[in-house]
Amino acid sequence: MNKFKYYFILLLAGIAIVSCSKDHDDPETVPLRDYKEQYKADNDSIVKYLNTHYIKEVTANFDITIEKIPAGGTQTSIMNQTVYPLQSRDVYNHDVTYKVYYLSLNKGSGEAPLNSDRIFASYTGSLLNGTVFDSSYGVGRSFELYLYAAQSVIDGWGEIFPQFKTGTPSAPAADGTITYSDFGAGVMFLPSGLGYYGSGQDAIPAYSPLVFSFKLFSLQRLDHDFDGVFDYQEDLNGDGYIYDFRDTARYPTPPATMVADDTDKDGVPDYVDTDDDGDGYSTYYEITKPTEHIGWVNGVFNGASTYYPWDPVIDNPSTPNTDETEPRGIPRRPTGPLKNPADPTESIDNPKSFLPADYTAAGRKRIHLDNTYPYQKK
Ligand SMILES: [Ca+2]
Ligand SMILES: [Ca+2]
Ligand SMILES: [Ca+2]
Ligand SMILES: [Ca+2]
Structure with missing residues (x-):
């Protein structure tokens, strides 16, 4: 995310050099119209x-x-x-x-x-x-x-x-x-x-x-911040476009119709933000599937992918030797029973468990975009 800063500093340095060189009768650069x-x-x-x-x-x-x-x-x-x-x-x-x-x-x-x-x-x-x-x-x-x-x-x-x-x-x-x-x-x-x-x-x-x-x-499809979520899945308003308003030369005063697609509103849009919800846990970490959920678990195939795909996927019939079945998408914050039902307070020590619907419910707030999960340490 500092790449831009360097870019602009280099740009400014470049302008400085050009203006200095004018004093030495070098060919003048023509300003843009x-x-x-x-x-x-x-x-x-x-x-x-x-x-x-x-x-x-x-x-x-x-x-x-x-x-x-x-x-x-x-x-x-x-x-x-x-x-x-x-x-x-x-x-x-x-x-x-x-x-x-x-x-x-x-x-x-x-x-x-x-x-x-x-x-x-x-x-x-x-x-x-x-x-x-x-x-x-x-x-x-x-x-x-x-x-x-x-x-x-x-x-x-x-x-x-x-x-x-x-x-x-x-x-x-x-x-x-x-x-x-x-x-x-x-x-x-x-x-x-x-x-x-x-x-x-x-x-x-x-x-x-x-x-x-x-x-x-x-x-x-490309994933410009390598967080395991494709750019098009980080296009929050689904309009087909992502923009980076840190580029103030292109976008000095963006109109309200242009959306930043920035979950934590830190100025870095999701497609280049490695911690989309700003909770201190990287998106890559948050969408990593726990190892005990990979492969066959209790007679149910949970997919071979290390990462939850965005939504459940079915087996690709054109690759008969590989089972791409992945019944679990990125989950929402769990909604199942508390670990200790006698204690009604949900906390890092008394978390809720995941229900099957937590992985598949339409329109669910996925945990990498939910800054209330994982539970914060007390
Ligand atoms: Ca991404
Ligand atoms: Ca968009
Ligand atoms: Ca952000
Ligand atoms: Ca996060």
Whole structure:
């Protein structure tokens, strides 16, 4: 959790060095443009694009062709067509609330990624003038949506991909190839503030709005604090997004609609907080299954996992040699009889016992999020 502090200190040191070097006639660094001003210009350009271009074709495989409406043309603009109604999402970033436009060509049949998961997707990126600057030519590649990943993608991807779902994989072909059907497919129209902004890339001039068509094939859930609970299970309000408001450059004054997903309200969101409920016991410790509960116990199979999964899971039929059955999820604070029924006071010396329902009840407050459990020492 101190990583951020170091990052900001390094950043400040970097700025100090740049300002010092100006005195020595080194090339000046150009300050970044104002995000709000740039967004106004970008949004004008994007709206103009949406009003002057049309969807020429969408193939059965969700490959889309967008072209400019020719002079005198009667084609319906992207903005006004109704086959794929234009959608938008409000995105707060660098103190700007962007209205990000996107098209949904197909929602997808699988799971939606969280904005910190790894996705397997294909894409084609172009500028508003139609220049294609990069493409994976329909072939899926792996990307981590997490903003602070070593090789992270642009901010806009993490905001739009969670609106789509993955596809349905085929059985592997003879050469091991898996193909996907009914995958998420769409087009996002990104202002430069959610793209490369002032730092242009090879074929992308600085401050370019970007158009990406994409297909979302599959995803991999990630656990960024290694506490045994996946990021998407630490998305407390279930909106598909987690944010770290310690990043005050991106989020100086987050709107009320953005939720921190921070159980103990210490400013560190659950997905990077190793003690989610702030009770002094790490989440990793709290979700560790007692050894006497592993494997076969009194004729009941309790699963081979060292850790409680989030919810009970059934055996995976495609792995006949392994029994993944796990009837117990992370429990709530126990509700069974007291150890000493003669003493009505629940305490560390007189704890309640776990009932089967404590491991499975829907909506239960799991113990790693309940700072009243384990019982505190007197
Ligand atoms: Ca985690
Ligand atoms: Ca959330
Ligand atoms: Ca926290
Ligand atoms: Ca804890």
